[in-house]
Amino acid sequence: MRVNTELAAIRPDEIVALPERSFAAWFRQTSVLVGRQLLVAFRDPATVIQVVIFPALTLLMFKVVLGDVVSKATGHDSVYGTVPLVLLTSxxxxxxxxxxxxxIERGSGLLSRLYVLPINRIADFSARVLSESLRALLTSIVLVGAGFTIGFRFTQGIGPAIGLFAVAVMYATAFAMLTLATAVISRPGLPLVAYIGLLTTFMMFFNSGFSPIDGYPGWLQPIVANQPMTPAIEVMRSLAQGGPIAADLIKVIVWTVVIMVLSAYPALRGYRRAAVGA
Incomplete structure (x- = not known):
């Protein structure tokens, strides 16, 4: 009743409608929808288990099962490879x-309902991407905290520590664009979970977080060295432990830009088609 009274007290001339295509409308509506996405994600126990609890347990298992073996074989503390690896995998x-x-929301008709509302046309999709960036930042902080329990430390100062989280967010944003684009351009009923899981598993096991690049067969080394996870892991390792950064950071930036540029048009066009039921 109190809310209805307050709404009734607002005169029509006090309501300012933002143009749908304006930056102000996009910013305000995207902010609201980002909050919705984060609430939906963190209120779902299965999501929390998959993106926070399971990676944290995986990190601890890597240390217990493989930590000493990798450290003895490489001469470096394995935790500086496994923590970035788990962050990216998460x-x-x-x-x-x-x-x-x-x-699921496409099938339920929610996308169609959002699309006919008088809001910016790309607000919902951009909110989904930005919410993944924020979720990646939050979960990365939690996982780094778990890493501290097994010996992970920032030895290069506060600036490189912030840079490590920035790389994780950059990687998460690009991968979110790719997966969301795949979701909206794929026909209904396609086993999207299996395909994304297969890609994630392949990238998870063939990178420099588990083993140095020269530990892989010669024919596989170029693939391992240049797949998106490896330069990101190497940059994060160097930011935490010390070491060269520039070459791998350039690779991370190039991969991020390429993935986002190639995903942007299919994502926006596919979202429109999915929303209108085409």
Missing amino acids: TMFGSGVAAIRLV
Whole structure:
């Protein structure tokens, strides 16, 4: 009753309608929808288990089962490879969950209802991408905290520490664009979970987080060295422990830009088609 009274007290001339295509409308509406996406994600126990609890347990298991073996074989503390690896893997699993949620909401008609509302046309999709960026930041902080329990430390100062989280967010944003684009351009009923899971698993086991690049067969080394996860892991390792950054950071930026540029048009066009039921 109190809310209705307050609404009734607002005169029509006090309500300012923002143009749908204006930046102000996009910013305000995207902010609201980002909050919705984060609430939906963190209120779902299965999502929390998959993107936070399971990666944290995986990190601890890597240390217990493989930590000493990898450290003795490489001469370096394995935790500086496994923590970045788990951070990136968590972002990929989280993006997969977001893509599945988008498919479900597409099937339920929610996308169509959002699309006919007088809001900016790209607000909902951009909110999904930005919410994945924020979720990746939050889960990365939690997972780094778990890493501290097994010996992970920032030895290069506060600036490189912030840079490590920035790389994780950059990677998460690009991967979210790719998975969400896949979700909206795929026909209904496509086993999206299996495909995204297969890609994530392949990338998870063939990177420099588990083993140095020269530990892989010669024919596989170029693939391992240049797949998106490896330069991101190497940059994050260097930011935490020290070491060269520039070359791998350039690779991370290039991969991020390429993935986002190639995903942007299919994502926006596919979202429109999915929303109107085409």
